[in-house]
Amino acid sequence: MDVNMSDADAVREERLMYGDDEELDSKYPNRPHNQHKTLPFHSLFTELFNPLLDSTKKNRPPTARRKAGPHGQSNLSPHEARRNIIERFIAKWRKEVGQDFFPAMRLIVPEKDRDRAMYGLKEKAIAKLLIKVTKINKDSDDAKSMINWKLPGQLRQASATTAGDFAGRCYEVLSKRPLRTEVGDMSIAEVNNTLDQLSQTGSEEQQFNIFRRFYRRMNPEELTWLIRIILRQMKIGATEKTILEIWHPDAEALFNISSNLRRVCWELYDPKLRLDGDDTGITLMQCFQPQLAAFQNKVGSFEKMVTKLQPTPEDDTFWIEEKLDGERMQLHMTEDPSVPGGRLFGFWSRKAKDYAYLYGKHLEGAEAGALTRFISDAFGRNVRNCILDGEMITWDMDVDHIVGFGTLKTAAISEKENVTGTNTGQRPLFRVFDCLYLNDKLLTPYTLRDRRRALQSAVKGVHRRLEIHPYKEAHSYTEIEPELRKVVAEASEGLVLKNPRSMYRLNERNDDWVKVKPEYMSEFGESLDCVVVGGYFGSGRRGGAHSSFLCGLLVNKKAKEGDPEFEKCYSFFKVGGGFSREDYANIRGRTEGKWKDWDPKRPPPIIELGGHHENRQHERPDQWIRPSDSVVLECKAASVEGSDKFRMRITLRFPRFKQLRTDKRWTDALSITEFMELKANVEREHEEKEKEQEFKIEQSRRKRARTTAKPLTVAGAERSVDTPYAGPKDNLFAGLSFYIMTDQIDPTKRSKADLENLVKSHCGKVVQRESSDENLIIVADKHLVKVKSLEKRDTCNIVKPVWILDCIRQAEADTASIPYMLPFEANRHMFHLKEADEGPYEQNVDEYGDSYARDLADVEELKTVFSHMANVAGGRFDKKIFLDQLEDHGSSFFDLKTHMLSNMKVYFKPSDHEDDSWNMQVMLAKNYIKFAGGTILGVRKGVTHVVVPKGETAVDEDGDVDVTGLARTVGVGWIERCWEEGTRVDEERYQWG
Template identity: 45%
Template structure:
């Protein structure tokens, strides 16, 4: 492609314009007449909407009970239902009832169920404390009474167990003095109308009458769920995808390209209607749900393998992960629109044309003359021209507002870094490869320095190149990296291995751990409700930092620490500081002892504070020290984590500002020397290696391809003597085109035919019901096997070769492998697994084993396996780091079961426990990636282990098995030194 006009794009018609762009805006309450004019074809309900009470009685509470496993197991036919099937049945029954009793317009109720996805109603301007103050006035109780105080200070512990759960705290107080004890009569339509009014009310005088009406017409349970809707914190045990799939097969796809609940409800009210494939494309001025980066793998090698790169084309891209806000820009003939990842409209902030906004007024000439319309995907960050660098994300909105007031000032400004293009001149590009999209991007967009720039990338082929780039971003205190497959297409609202995050983890500690004084505390919420769950820590002001005649007991804020504590740690800290905590008064801060931040901005003020001489010292470890304007010291810790309570130290012997500066300089010097030493060692090792080169015969067939792990080369040809007819692409467990599937099968000795009847026993392979497979089903002459069978055969083949076994047989077909089969085959495949679904012929993957244990009845100890697997499905992906066990994802654990030359039976289950906890299990002590070794207290064996690992650049920690169990129970990674072998 030579220029913009040469970009060869298919003739794809534009998708329909988003009907939510009706011109009314999100701050307008529409009448029925307005809706009729804007949406003449919308579905109409035949009857009034259901009572709001029915929503929580027949949907919310049954779903929540199923989530907590407090309802009986239903029966579908003769088989007991699993929790996810019960969840779907509850939703299906409610939707069916709505269609039968109300009509086909489900929008009124879906905007309450999925309130966080409703962008047609503006925010309520209500936080927990504001709602608490409103309820105090509505119920006419004294704000200084126990209940009045508990509502406003909902995180503070009290006699109840609801601390940290605001809606539950409201329920407990409201039910003591309710206006109603039975469900109210407000309908879902009436509740929506009142919520619309509440969203437009910005002052207490406007909000109070609406909250009073809610209180007078609802019981305590209804009000609890109403508050969850207002706070947009439902968590009923079902995801948006579950509700979308229950409503219509195309609902999720339409939401992905429009971010509009209104479109999903009104365009897909008829189950018989199916969207045209071309209609599932992004379109101009319609907010789409962007592709997201997958969470990082256990190792950099695993990340590279997951992208399924081929030996012929092993290239991948490395991009810096930016510390900003994900943003999409739509442009057409001089008009702009901006949306965030959460579909929030930021057009007024960044600009709607070349004459307004903090950004677009500077973008004249940013597009090639051939560009008429374009959609860009990127990150909005803050650039400070005076510092000549990117500054923290928290300054973005302030910089944008200042850019509107002073468009040509020299202060911080928004900078849009673009890394993808989704639409160009009326054509959707999501089905083009990233490499082709990048070509279109570079020829369409021109750099406007420090306003709009195309984000750069590095071309890489090996995991070691990621490590080099990662060390660079760590030194620059950057967010991390994103690695991308340049051959991948853009997948809306999806996380997959084509884009993966790589973030700095606890690869090394920052020098010695730091001893910090606790200055303040923050009340927790959720599972940590009712206790001080995190602490504000500080450094002692000394030397040149202490004013003449100043208080020697003065401290400056340095970091917040909330990770690594066990219940015993919290209890011990509470005991040691009992009766010493003082409520924080913003009007009278303890400036004599504590400086929070210069200028009154930065870190959140603590809920309580403590005098340094009455406080305790915590030992804290971290990845690095970074500059920040959030804390008064001007620096803070990256990824701080609690390690110990230092009972042997007090405020006078804790770390000071001068000592931190000296320690940081020393660590940086040692780090540079260590990196130099390691590089010298690597050069020596490379020089001493002799690489054995294999000779290839021109025209000879290839050896089996490196597909899954392929640590063993050569060996028997798995599919020799078998014939295959591949009918469709592979969709699961990994995406692979038909041609790639055929090449893979041939590389393992199989023969490929383009007709089912070439050989009598041809294996027909397909993963979706296309025309050819539908014809095969009607004929009934062939079974259709999913590509997953091919992948399982290859995986088992390689595992067998690694164990020294022959590995020359193909697996029997299981039920999970069958897309279509005759009755005789179905009976045969039923005998390939046991009653729990465990295969007799192959090794299960970790995911399969976890699911098997989850569904298996019994009373054995499944420490956190069920909760972990279930949480992966139901929680927002951003919360994965908080799930039990997920914190072990970066660990490589070797379980040493030797004890005086014999097997130690007590340690054998530990490997299974560590595996479920997210760790990779090393089977060889010589694995250089090992981070932890689980061993017994046998002194002779401990000496052998220490001797074996003492020369490694990174020495693994030797710990007892109690470290794994205790960490899982505490739901955080505990300090290893508590669990060293005696």
């Protein structure tokens, strides 16, 4: 845009940037038009982003009270301060530009802009473009610091504080060689226009020209914010919910039903004009934000959980559904005689990603996709249009069972090309559990029970293509546990409990839909002690240091130095959760100077990663360490599952760090043989417990009494604590006095008496008045008169009761450690905080609000931490990117490996000279066979293959053959080669052991 053009010319050119003006005016007849050119791009960060970040740095507990400053501003809460900043910027835009705020909104919350395509650029690609634009040597320290932006500041030019912050690292480099020192003259509209061009090109040359244009017209700070916008990692300290709410009172409601920023800005430009009731409902072919299930971890039992579903004495019914491991999807269908097949379809994910290109727009023709071509008979004859809510999952027809969601995109692409409709392999299956719109009628105001009736009348279904998701009608909380055990045994995610009397609420989590998941398995106890062999650098606050670690299993503990198997490890799992700041510091202190950078061209021979034999580079760490120089970690997990990403071909599901085993040397860590034996014992014990539990439940049912089976622990559920005082349990609060002023309100209700009994049961002293005792802790959770009096004096801190419960919970969790009191956390623990203590207490949590000293209390707190991560990281989780990463690791041949040895029945001939090496080989070979669809037999009859030890045959000493029929004799090497190649190889080359 010519910087010298008139304001009127600039406005006309900016309007043309939207595309066809007449078409937009017909679609949005009341859309506003700006009277003046848009603000300069730099106004976004000088007047909005940077002030918001400054207010975030001063974040303090919302309940804390501060004295007003000389200008009357310091008494504002951080939330109020952020609202003022946003309101001022919007007011300036309305005054100096006009009512069309969309150009600014799409740069403020770029992750919510569905009108602009993805750029296809990640950090390294942007770094290479900047290196080329700035004409710096690609082997220079500056170039390396941008390419290796996660690494700590070991290079002379790289600051340690920017490790893990790509935009910050780019600023360091760009600020040394700016073409402009002052802010540039690009307007917000010009930036949008250029970003549209960037999103529409995949040519590296065109990308280079666009970045060169930005470089010539922006200073380093502008470029830094531009990079954050492109990466959709804004980190401005305010959520889109806050910004939408300030723009218009109904903006969030309209966004929930449309997922369309453009529509929000153009239809709701006047805060005085409110939406009518008819305008707040979902409509056909318009993506909406679906209702979400809550994870009710605050209740302590299934009984209380069911109470939350609000059953009545007249109707105590609630529904139990299996929680599916797939992708949330909404399907829109309407009659359209102008398209092939007469029906038009729309598919959108929970994140408003349009999937019609994959699953189909029409029933026939070129735009019939992986699903629509097969569902022409899925709807009733009288159904003109409908909107269905459900889960898109992958179904394996060969085993007739659901497959993990990581295979969904691959299966859909394959099925899209399956014009013959072959009834084998993996395919997408849409499981529908709700109907929100039917024959021009909005159903969200109706109860779930009524919506289900409408669903059953409208959808006939097509077997293993589009099906109605089943549910079980329940009346008692005792019916939950057997169903949970059933789905867990089938490797399912868990359950969803639903209130059939509830209405559908867009973009809400409430007690009408409740998720129930199993707790971490405890059968392994404290035996999962594994040696660290690799480290991965983190990002953000943990940038420049290892944030997660690769753990391995020792191949041969008995190997001596000089032996090829000495210190050799197979990669087993990657763990990054559960570490406190002290844990990281302890690991760093014990391994300082012993880490080596991982060279993909010359990987260390003592560490084998997952992947093909020729290229074992899956889950490659940034650095590696010799086991003899390393540490041993104790970890827990939800389960053990098969995985080609690790050399063991199995890994831990949801691994979590428990503690650093400073009492163990690397030789005390688990070996392959020890873990496989442990795994076999756990599986055997689990089966025995299941049988015992089933027997007890059956007996209890016969007696019409409450089950005596041990209840399954719900993940994150708060552990119950006996409150009546019956003598001290431990000395957790020894030496402390507690003045408990009120009942507990949040997160659960407890009486003042219960809290006092809790304190006494852990050796704390209870007093009934304030004193000058330095060991006195004042506790309150209500603004009573006496509490407000203490707040006004501002001479002491007041702690929330939840701190007491957190201390007890952490002490119980850390059974191997001496109980200790947790440090106070400003937001979670402090009811009133003196101004002098704000800084120190805020340092007890990381930038996301995650405590360095304690485990997360429940899933609600985990969600809060995740929501802070979304704010800092500039967006929410992009499932498409995650699926693409899974495909990169798994590749299409892995799907075949899961059944490449189907119909094989294998017998392993015992060896007369067994040793650890042979036992390890046999256990791995058996796992390969099971994972590949084969069967292990303990008898010789009816087998297809006999595996014999090295140097032996399938013939007994008396000359009789062990097996009959056409069974093949092979060695362990044949099984290993089949697994490495991903297919069966010729047996004749491996017919001897």
